[in-house]
Amino acid sequence: MTALALLGGSPLRTRPFRMWPQFDQAEFDALADVLNSRRWGGIHSGSEGESFETELAAYLQVPHAAVVSSGTAGLMIALRALGIRPGDEVVVPAMTYVATATAVSLLGGLPVFADIDSATHTINSSAVKAAISEKTKAIIAVHLGGQPADMDGLGAVADTYGIPIIEDCAQSLGAAWNGCQTGSLGTIGVFSFASTKNITAGEGGAVVTHDDELAARIASLRDHGRPPGGASDHPQLGWNLRLSEFQSAILRVQLARLKDHLAAKDKGAAYLASELSSVPGLRPVPVPTDLDPRVTAHGRFSFAFTFDSEAFGGEETGCTSVSVFRAALRAEGIPVSSRDLVACPDEPIYAEATSRDYSTSRTASATQARAACARLVLLGQAAGSGLLFEESAELADVVHAVEKIHENRCHLSREQRQPGRIHV
Numbered sequence: 001m002t003a004l005a006l007l008g009g010s011p012l013r014t015r016p017f018r019m020w021p022q023f024d025q026a027e028f029d030a031l032a033d034v035l036n037s038r039r040w041g042g043i044h045s046g047s048e049g050e051s052f053e054t055e056l057a058a059y060l061q062v063p064h065a066a067v068v069s070s071g072t073a074g075l076m077i078a079l080r081a082l083g084i085r086p087g088d089e090v091v092v093p094a095m096t097y098v099a100t101a102t103a104v105s106l107l108g109g110l111p112v113f114a115d116i117d118s119a120t121h122t123i124n125s126s127a128v129k130a131a132i133s134e135k136t137k138a139i140i141a142v143h144l145g146g147q148p149a150d151m152d153g154l155g156a157v158a159d160t161y162g163i164p165i166i167e168d169c170a171q172s173l174g175a176a177w178n179g180c181q182t183g184s185l186g187t188i189g190v191f192s193f194a195s196t197k198n199i200t201a202g203e204g205g206a207v208v209t210h211d212d213e214l215a216a217r218i219a220s221l222r223d224h225g226r227p228p229g230g231a232s233d234h235p236q237l238g239w240n241l242r243l244s245e246f247q248s249a250i251l252r253v254q255l256a257r258l259k260d261h262l263a264a265k266d267k268g269a270a271y272l273a274s275e276l277s278s279v280p281g282l283r284p285v286p287v288p289t290d291l292d293p294r295v296t297a298h299g300r301f302s303f304a305f306t307f308d309s310e311a312f313g314g315e316e317t318g319c320t321s322v323s324v325f326r327a328a329l330r331a332e333g334i335p336v337s338s339r340d341l342v343a344c345p346d347e348p349i350y351a352e353a354t355s356r357d358y359s360t361s362r363t364a365s366a367t368q369a370r371a372a373c374a375r376l377v378l379l380g381q382a383a384g385s386g387l388l389f390e391e392s393a394e395l396a397d398v399v400h401a402v403e404k405i406h407e408n409r410c411h412l413s414r415e416q417r418q419p420g421r422i423h424v
């Protein structure tokens with residue numbers, strides 16, 4: 001039995017996997033065209049921004065799309081467009097990228113954390129219902145990792161209370177629920193084009209809606225409060241959260257490639273899901289047999305699985321933590337995210353709010369979110385890697401690395417009890 005790379009053995013894989021982001025000559029040409037045009041920014045007719053908005057809206061089957069500088073900017077614009085005021089409550093998942101919640105806080109609103117579903121890791125509609133108060137003004141559904149949230153359940157809750165749903169689609173471009181693209185299902189959909197997302201220009205975002213009035217407000221809020229169409233007066237308070245033409249030009253190229261990318265990543269994910277299911281203690285999220293028929297397309301931002309430390313604890317009672325497991329995988333040459341996941345209510349900005357005069361929040365429920373954070377392993381773009389594009393022959397190394405760690409689990413748990421031996 002060969003020793004684990006984390007404990008000084010040789011790594012199972014030394015060849016790098018495919019990288020993320022992917023690009024080719026088309027991005028170079030698009031950038032050169034913008035450079036030569038001398039129109040590098042601004043919102044003008046015939047712009048790359050306008051063309052990208054039209055193409056994105058057509059892809060999502062929504063009438064309106066507005067490009068913005070980031071996903072977080074998009075969330076703030078969406079909240080502002082819906083009239084969220086200081087003190088208003090917005091229900092958000094207890095496990096998401098923290099920007100879902102901080103966008104609410106930055107507008108003076110109060111994020112209310114509602115727990116996730118243990119099978120899909122997306123916000124649980126019963127938990128949302130229980131989190132609603134008379135101050136609730138919106139719900140943010142996050143399609144985490146590319147897995148659509150339960151939009152049927154959430155829609156029923158939103159209808160009961162007459163409150164809008166903002167879809168945080170930062171990780172879900174290309175995902176579909178009942179045949180409809182994420183972003184087209186709620187009142188407003190928000191996308192991010194930051195480095196790891198399904199299409200990227202390094203930074204960027206978009207806000208989409210079916211509603212004409214909201215669309216006009218959104219377009220104005222990102223452009224100093226100017227009315228759409230470029231008039232020079234400023235009837236509402238707005239930010240400058242525009243996107244540059246260089247970014248829009250790259251995004252047009254990337255959007256055209258999305259369909260092929262998703263198909264390739266789906267194949268990689270299906271292979272990993274079936275192979276990793278047979279390793280004791282590992283469970284893909286969601287489990288292949290639990291697949292919801294309403295999820296008609298997955299966004300494949302990441303491939304996630306949970307790690308059960310008991311199954312990796314060896315004969316001795318000392319358990320291997322998920323951080324050590326991830327470090328062991330990385331040492332074997334498998335790109336996994338190194339960040340420890342933290343449930344939103346446990347982020348210092350919220351957990352230490354009273355002592356540090358940070359942002360206040362309310363936690364309605366977070367048990368499953370906390371449990372998931374202690375068990376989750378993320379592969380793919382979430383780890384900054386193009387791993388999911390690989391063929392099965394290459395992905396087999398992921399499975400072999402996991403099996404190697406499982407076989408050596410006794411060594412890992414023993415070493416772990418000697419302080420300083422393992423650097424996570």
Ligand SMILES: *Cc1c(COP(=O)(O)O)cnc(C)c1O
Binds near residue numbers: 070073142
């Ligand atoms: C990336 C991300 C955001 C923020 O997008 P930025 O473009 O980085 O501002 C918001 N929510 C989720 C779920 C994300 O993954």
